[in-house]
Amino acid sequence: MDQPKWGHLKKLHEVLKSVEEALTYGVTENYQYPNFVDVQLHSYNGQDVCFMGNAHESYDATISFRNREYFIPAWFVTILPDCVKPVYNTAHVNVQTSIMVKEHNPGSFGQEEPLVLDCHWKNEHIEKFERSGPPRGSILTTNKLLDQKVVTNDTSDYLWFDHPKSELVTLRVNTDGHVVHVSANNKFMGTQYAQNGQYSFTYEIRINLRKGKNYLTLCSSTVGLAHSGAYFGNVPVGIKGVQIVNGSDGTVTRDLSTNQWVYKVGLLGETTKLFDVSGLSDGHRRRTELLSTSEQFIWYKTNFKTPLIPDLLVVDLKGMGKGHAWVNGYSIGRFWSSYKTECDDTSSCDYRGAYGADKGATNCAESTQRCHTPTSTTSQFPGPREPPGPTTSILSSSTTPPPSRPPSPLIIDVEDTVRPA
Known part of the structure; x- marks a missing residue:
């Protein structure tokens, strides 16, 4: 979960849902102020909802509305569900920030997770033309x-x-x-x-x-694939x-x-369902230390004990290329860890003004994503005195370098903080 962005947008969604009727059925009035400042009033069944906006890139404004004064910073929108008290500001972030912390899995019932997980791999078979005809499939x-x-x-x-x-x-x-x-x-x-x-x-x-x-x-x-826009x-x-x-x-x-x-x-591995828990059998896989650095299209498999901490589980794929990840046969999506952000994060970030690809950039030249999975996909506890079964992670990677280490589980530790805009 990308915090604080997710929480900030969640709060916006909640505020808009709370004034939905006024926005969709109400009468709208607009009040214009100098320097691109305006107030939009929506009235319905005795409820007044106000949106105050400042579209200027550098001018901070103070306006008077209904005998009250409001300070509206540049490039800023505030929502007042009762046209009196602001409850949401686009540039003020007051939600938790998620911090990813790598922790050793303590195991359960006296079982300790090894520091280095046992990982196996298998080539994706790539067929070519033969005299007898085209490839199978x-x-x-x-x-x-x-x-x-x-x-x-x-x-x-x-x-x-x-x-x-x-x-x-x-x-x-x-x-x-x-x-x-x-x-x-x-x-x-x-x-x-x-x-x-x-x-x-x-x-x-x-x-x-x-x-x-x-x-x-x-x-x-x-x-x-593209899923929005004209045609x-x-x-x-x-x-x-x-x-x-x-x-x-x-x-x-x-x-x-x-x-x-x-x-x-x-891929042939998709057809034969190598992503299932039993997909990479012992007779058709090799240990990670035997992996050639020139290999492409590799299937990886590793097992780890289900963590006792009931939090979101993270599969760290920072050393991988591009591919697809499964946990216990459930797809948790594609990954492209080798795709690095190309940006400049040396300059200070100013949220004001039109957005651009390099605006407020952070973690430049770092991997753009990691794979997350809810613990509902991991092995569950069969009983109060029995340990959970092993959780199986299957990865298909079509681009290497190969992983610098086998994929390992991480736990997200969430801290409640306030990050100013």
Whole structure:
């Protein structure tokens, strides 16, 4: 839970719900003051609700309204449900701040959690063309590149393109997807992802291929789809062009976009449900210390004892790449821990004025997210004198570096504080 933002918005929601009838059915009056200051009055069934706003970026105003004086700072809105006493101010934050504290799991019933959890892993099997035909699970073969949403039907983040050719030197991939992975002859070559939300980008990679027939495999990956805005369903997603280019001047020597491509949706691990508790069996996994640093598309599994503290559980994925996380078979969402914020947090933050991507930036060059899970997904206590069963965490990661340590549970410790704007 992102505090204090979540709590601040929760209070706003509560105030607006309390005056909902006046806002939706009431009569509205507007009072204008100098320097972009205004008061909006909503009246309904004897209830008066006031919104006082100051849209100036630097001018603090003091106004008189209904024989009372109100101080309204710059770039500020205050809500008065009775048009007398302010109860909510956009720039004054008075809610708790969550602080993440790493704690060793004390275990239960005399059972101690080891400091380093036992973690196992398994490669995602990536198939390629063979003489006998296309890979298992492929759904269609076309002579053009299709939109990813049409092919996957939102059943997976991953869409594979497989194509055999020879003597590629420099490969250019034009895509509207979020991430593209390139493999040649069943060997991973490189990955590129969109920067700063610019999902339409070009990836060029130098590939030295063997003489004769070569196998080219592309994976286009998404991290969610557009769900708002005009015509959001028409936003293109996925690879739209594949070309061989001259390494010296960048001219296109051959366009592979209209060659034959085989499409395959999703990961094999998704189909075989490796994310289930029993998905990574002992006979099909290896210990973490045997993990190669060049591996991509890895499934990880670890077990830990359910913490005694009934708080929110955090799976620390700071050392991971991009992927999906499950706890006891329940999806807790995607993660992209290797995606670092690109911003400048050296300057002071001023909330006044129009918002920008670098405004009030903090934790620059740090991971943008961590995975949280409610304890309802962890193993429960079977009885008052019996310890809970182990909680199983399954992670699929399509980008590495591999984790610097196995995923480990954290506990969030919440302190009640007031953070000024």
